[in-house]
Amino acid sequence: MADTPRPLPVVRAMIDALDRDLLQIMAKRMALVAEVAAYKRQHGLKIRDASRERELLRDRHEHAKELGLPSDEIESIFRLLMRSSRDHQAALRAEVPMDAASYTIAIIGGHGRIGRVMARLFGDLGHRLLLVDTDTTLRAEEAAAVADVVVVSVPIDVTDTVIRAVGPHVREDALLMDVTSVKEAPLHAMLEVTSASVVGTHPMFGPSVHTLQGQRVVICRGRGDAWADWVAQSFAARGLVITETNATQHDRAMSVVQVLTHFQTQVQGLTLSRLGLPLAETLPFTSPAYLLELYVAARHFAQDPALYGSIEMRNPRTADVTSAFGQSVHDVADILARGDQAAFSRLFEDVRLFFGDFTAEALEQSSFLIDRIVERA
Amino acid sequence: MADTPRPLPVVRAMIDALDRDLLQIMAKRMALVAEVAAYKRQHGLKIRDASRERELLRDRHEHAKELGLPSDEIESIFRLLMRSSRDHQAALRAEVPMDAASYTIAIIGGHGRIGRVMARLFGDLGHRLLLVDTDTTLRAEEAAAVADVVVVSVPIDVTDTVIRAVGPHVREDALLMDVTSVKEAPLHAMLEVTSASVVGTHPMFGPSVHTLQGQRVVICRGRGDAWADWVAQSFAARGLVITETNATQHDRAMSVVQVLTHFQTQVQGLTLSRLGLPLAETLPFTSPAYLLELYVAARHFAQDPALYGSIEMRNPRTADVTSAFGQSVHDVADILARGDQAAFSRLFEDVRLFFGDFTAEALEQSSFLIDRIVERA
Structure with missing residues (x-):
């Protein structure tokens, strides 16, 4: 450090210039992440690669130390970059099979808070959406009759009523699923009113999360493993962490x-x-x-x-x-x-x-x- | 993105290279921060500059958006960089006056958890330390008699006993201070047993914090504003946030x-x-x-x-x-x-x-x- 340091505005302008460089490199990094996403999709690889993440953090931590940088803070910075990168890959459908079928998905309560999250999630994966809510002219029974997947996303107090109303209209080769915070009662009701496939889910996050990456969702299988596997795959493709269990547990x-x-x-x-x-x-x-x-x-x-x-x-x-x-x-x-x-x-x-x-x-x-x-x- | 993306190992190696560049730029940035620290010390400026921080975050946020980067995550990254930068400036004594006197500081309980934090804090600021604890041959009364500042940093149960033992030995032109989580009783005791200056403090953080930057400390003035001002200045110079109040509040x-x-x-x-x-x-x-x-x-x-x-x-x-x-x-x-x-x-x-x-x-x-x-x- 010189005995007479350069004036503050000069040094600050130099810092500003370095930060521009940082941002430019981050943008180049994100472009490479898009290539990673395309490669993973073509080769059926998962977005998350624990060993690559561990190795990356270890390497950056070590290099930060060598450069005399505060290594814990630097590690936090690379954790942030990695998460953005995973989210970017998910948005580019890295984990969606190239030959994935596109379904018609009816979301009953699609204007509600969790309903909108579900709509975004299935929309991102390339499906057609039928949103039904108290303010839509499209009625739940109509949507249920034509959809491949019917998602019940309504307040817990009316879940049972809605399940009993739409359940009988769900096609036998279709899926009826819910997103309620309790699981025993809704699963029981769904199995009772339809012979279609049935899956109970509980997304353990609110609509205000910034990203779905790493958020948790519980899945309880009701009837039909093919659709249950599809639900699990769809959630995983958007970055959710899945816990499979039964309703009682x-x-x-x-x-x-x-x-x-x-x-x-x-x-x-x-x-x-x-x-x-x-x-x-x-x-x-x-x-x-x-x-x-x-x-x-x-x-x-x-x-x-x-x-x-x-x-x-x-x-x-x-x-x-x-x-x-x-x-x-x-x-x-x-x-x-x-x-x-x-x-x-x-x-x-x-x-x-x-x-x-x-x-x-x-x-x-x-x-x-x-x-x-x-x-x- | 090309139709056939480059192989994953190739793209990952390119990401590794970009990350090296990121780290190199961060190291250059930290060197400039050292110049900022030197300038601030020479000109008596504070480390924290709210308007510069606001402007910097606004600017980086905007540039991130222009580059199509996730701007909230990028803002978090620059918040991390700014905090590391403040901590670096504090370690370089940016806020310690060029002509600051160097004092002898006795820390009673200097091997304890908060005692060690106080030792590091005053040591960083260039003072001489006398650490007293149950395992030192140096006794509290001896250290108190020669010190300019006597810090009582012992378990709350024995604070009163220790204050009454060392208080009478503190020089009249010196300072007696404590770091107890309650303030009425210790301040009362300190004012009673000495006619030296008295300051009560309560560091609102534990010894496990990674950095002192932004941590809070409460100061209650007892007797003698000159020493109380010095305590406040010393804490601020190490990046602590100060709340001044009275013991009852x-x-x-x-x-x-x-x-x-x-x-x-x-x-x-x-x-x-x-x-x-x-x-x-x-x-x-x-x-x-x-x-x-x-x-x-x-x-x-x-x-x-x-x-x-x-x-x-x-x-x-x-x-x-x-x-x-x-x-x-x-x-x-x-x-x-x-x-x-x-x-x-x-x-x-x-x-x-x-x-x-x-x-x-x-x-x-x-x-x-x-x-x-x-x-x-």
Whole structure:
């Protein structure tokens, strides 16, 4: 470094020029990714290649170190580039077989939030869409009668009614599928009202996600493996991660994954609103953990109470979950009131055992997320 | 794209070459950042320049769009580069005045987790360190007598004892400061046992953070503005974000920021461990929100129960917080048990009002974080 550094505007202009170069190279990189997509499609290869990803990250990490660059940050940058690259490949249909058939897909509730996601997903894969909603002249029964695939994507409260209305119109060689957050009842209803193929799905993400890459979807087979395989292949081609299970296991896991998670966020938000300390008075003191909880809670309450109400009120295990939660509140509060540090430490030990090996992953991932929170706050 | 794409290994080698170019440019960029640091130090400028950052992000975002690149991902990449750049400037002492005095700083508890962070921070700024801990031959009283600044960084349970032991040895022209998570009691004790300058601080981050850039620290002035200004300047020079307040306001905010946040995580973890569903059975069904809660909980229980026990047991408002939380559990559980969707929706309305304008920020930030979770899962 010179004793008299060049003036700030000069150096900044030089940085701007370098950043243009960075962007140009990224654009060239994206053009090459398009070639990768075409190659993978021609040769029936998957978009995601774990060993290539690992090797790429290891190599960039090492080179960053050699150049004296902060290697963790650089790794994050290449993770971002890789994800954009996968999304680009998916949009170019890299995982869609060259000879894939194009189907007519009726989406009942196609103007709703998940309905629009389904429409985009199947549209991207080159299928013809028939969107039905309360404001379309096309009626559900009409669409169901001509479609190869009928997707029921309506609020959970009317799912049963809609299934029973459209089910009898689905062609025997067609597929009836749903996207409801519970799986036992809708699958049962679908199998009852049609002899067509039946698949239950649960996309575990909301309509506000930026990309479908890596988002999770649960698939429960009802009747007919050929269509179930087609559903799995279609979701995978758009970058979704698939969990196959049966309806009972799905609904039991959701009593924790959805009911407990949402319930505690609701309790947290309600408590905050009742403590009498305005939010603005606490914001100058935010720690990353507090800010994270605030983001999660505020996001939750900005969403549709009808959706969450149904999810929690319809799960048969909700009362068990809320009662276990209440007992835990009582027990932890009691330890704190007694000032019993020994009992408090035992509690930590017990829960640590429950988390087991997952803790290592949690530490790494949460450190990364805290970094991102701090960097953007 | 050609009809017959080039073979995958060829295209991948071309991508590797482009990535080398990216890394080379980033290294050149970092060298320019060093010039920026030198210029800022000579001219007494701050590291952080909000208008330059805004303009840079706007410009890169726009150029990314022009090049057909995914502009949100590209913006994330430049945010990462900017933060690395700020951290590099801080390490080069960009915000430390050219004529800054070098002091002798005694850190009581210097081998502890926060003690080591303080040692690194003051060491980076060019001061001489005297580290005292239970395993050093140097005793706290000896170090306190010769130091310009005495930092008490010991477990909360012994903070009062240590303050009363070293306080009388601190020189009248020196500074006594602490880093405890509560502020009323330690400040009171420090003002009582010494007539030297006194500053209370609370670093709102743990020792595991990757960088100090943007982390928050609370400062409560006790006695002597000159030293308090020096503390604030030193923290700012290392990239910390400073909140100045008084001890009472700090402790009240912490009843929410720390006590409520940690309490609910403890209740969540305990409930999970008691529900009888092994973690592994739920992991194939993780949504981003559930995974986020799991990361936060597993991270929490991997940490020191003595630290959290003290924070929660010593806050005078803990009983109010846990009892409000228990009441909320009861109320939400009751609404769910009754299946009262109208009451559930009113609850959402109430809490939404509490979050107010913050919701917009929360939606943006949480979407970003969910993207990062999905990208790494």
